[in-house]
Amino acid sequence: MTDLFSDSYAQAQDANDPLPTLRGEFHIPLHDGHEQAYFCGNSLGLQPKGARAMVEEVLDKWARDAVEGHFLEPAPWMPYHALVREPLARLVGAHPSEVVAMNSLTTNLHLMMVSFYRPTRERPAILMEAGAFPSDHHALESQVRFHGFDPETDLIELQPDEAEGTFSMQAIERAIAEHGHRLALVLWPGVQYRTGQAFDPATIARLAHAQGAVCGFDLAHAVGNIDLALHDSGADFAVWCHYKYLNSGPGAVAGCFVHERHARTDRPRFAGWWGHDQSTRFRMAPEFAPTPGADGWQLSNPPILGLAPLRASLEQFDRVGMHALRAKSQRLTGYLEALIRERLGDTLQIVTPREQHRRGAQLSLRVTGGRERGRALFDHLAGNGILGDWREPDVIRISPAPLYNTHADVLRFVREVESWRGSAA
Numbered sequence: 418m419t420d421l422f423s424d425s426y427a428q429a430q431d432a433n434d435p436l437p438t439l440r441g442e443f444h445i446p447l448h449d450g451h452e453q454a455y456f457c458g459n460s461l462g463l464q465p466k467g468a469r470a471m472v473e474e475v476l477d478k479w480a481r482d483a484v485e486g487h488f489l490e491p492a493p494w495m496p497y498h499a500l501v502r503e504p505l506a507r508l509v510g511a512h513p514s515e516v517v518a519m520n521s522l523t524t525n526l527h528l529m530m531v532s533f534y535r536p537t538r539e540r541p542a543i544l545m546e547a548g549a550f551p552s553d554h555h556a557l558e559s560q561v562r563f564h565g566f567d568p569e570t571d572l573i574e575l576q577p578d579e580a581e582g583t584f585s586m587q588a589i590e591r592a593i594a595e596h597g598h599r600l601a602l603v604l605w606p607g608v609q610y611r612t613g614q615a616f617d618p619a620t621i622a623r624l625a626h627a628q629g630a631v632c633g634f635d636l637a638h639a640v641g642n643i644d645l646a647l648h649d650s651g652a653d654f655a656v657w658c659h660y661k662y663l664n665s666g667p668g669a670v671a672g673c674f675v676h677e678r679h680a681r682t683d684r685p686r687f688a689g690w691w692g693h694d695q696s697t698r699f700r701m702a703p704e705f706a707p708t709p710g711a712d713g714w715q716l717s718n719p720p721i722l723g724l725a726p727l728r729a730s731l732e733q734f735d736r737v738g739m740h741a742l743r744a745k746s747q748r749l750t751g752y753l754e755a756l757i758r759e760r761l762g763d764t765l766q767i768v769t770p771r772e773q774h775r776r777g778a779q780l781s782l783r784v785t786g787g788r789e790r791g792r793a794l795f796d797h798l799a800g801n802g803i804l805g806d807w808r809e810p811d812v813i814r815i816s817p818a819p820l821y822n823t824h825a826d827v828l829r830f831v832r833e834v835e836s837w838r839g840s841a842a
């Protein structure tokens with residue numbers, strides 16, 4: 418029988434993987450002089466070595482060319498955001514005109530809601546998940562209040578129906594049907610941040626549309642993690658960040674998708690000069706004529722220094738291809754799951770769904786014995802160079818990122834939990 422727990426097995430898996438690791442292209446943080454097993458790419462992805470050159474290119478250009486840097490080759494700043502458009506569109510399965518890199522996630526969520534959450538007395542409500550990332554909750558609640566409605570009745574938070582705190586599709590379907598006639602918007606995650614559960618945007622968008630509601634997604638934990646086909650999903654809009662699986666640095670410029678059918682929408686929007694029709698922007702006229710497509714929601718000229726690392730990251734995703742990366746991710750996370758079930762069943766409970774199509778890279782783990790024991794394990798791991806993250810009240814998230822994590826990293830994690838269990842007994 419294959420011994421999953423042996424070094425030779427893990428090493429062979431790494432050596433023979435159809436997608437060779439890009440680990441050497443990243444800065445791997447050290448712990449006591451040795452590389453960490455870094456499982457926090459779902460929070461802040463590691464730095465691609467190519468990012469520095471991209472940032473330095475901008476700094477050098479600024480030093481050399483000053484204002485003329487907007488127009489001079491290479492990579493003039495005026496159309497700089499367009500440099501990331503095509504790879505970003507390929508990554509999320511969208512048409513190039515449907516995506517734009519701008520602002521931050523929560524800002525983009527508000528901008529999207531200005532246009533796509535248009536509550537009326539008959540249809541005032543938003544359906545979201547209970548336990549959503551707090552910023553989404555704050556944004557949605559404040560939007561409901563901004564329009565003069567009452568979050569008590571008009572912000573509907575669906576409770577998970579499955580034992581581990583996850584959702585069955587039936588529960589989502591029932592909720593959309595039950596509240597459908599009052600729903601202005603359904604806002605759902607692509608991958609839930611605490612449980613790691615993945616959802617199919619196409620199914621949720623279809624259900625929402627059948628009830629006459631708009632449908633948008635927070636893809637913070639989905640982009641660069643699972644395969645996305647945003648155009649075909651029919652979703653009206655989506656927002657995401659680039660500092661997690663997209664490895665573009667702390668607070669990186671975020672992403673936004675607006676479906677092609679809204680390219681020339683006459684819905685209200687909050688406007689700024691960078692969303693104005695590019696061909697006439699510099700006539701400096703007061704009338705606003707939006708650029709068709711997602712670009713039309715831009716407000717300001719983009720932070721070029723902030724966009725630079727995203728170019729380096731997207732080059733990697735483009736080279737590897739999301740499909741191949743997702744397949745590797747499934748192998749790595751599948752290995753983690755198999756080892757936990759085989760060796761650590763008495764210590765770790767896996768919260769994340771078992772089915773591959775219902776999860777991404779991350780496994781969310783609860784430690785048997787409760788929160789204090791969970792914290793103790795988490796601290797033990799961190800003290801030994803194994804970094805996951807902790808999400809209150811009692812979850813350790815471990816996310817093998819297929820660009821730089823290896824089977825050897827996964828084995829190291831499982832061994833360290835075993836050693837802690839032995840010493841804590």
Ligand SMILES: Cc1ncc(COP(=O)(O)O)c(C=O)c1O
Binds near residue numbers: 635
């Ligand atoms: C699911 C989710 N939504 C929203 C946010 C907020 O992102 P930002 O601070 O970039 O607006 C985060 C941040 O981690 C997140 O994980």
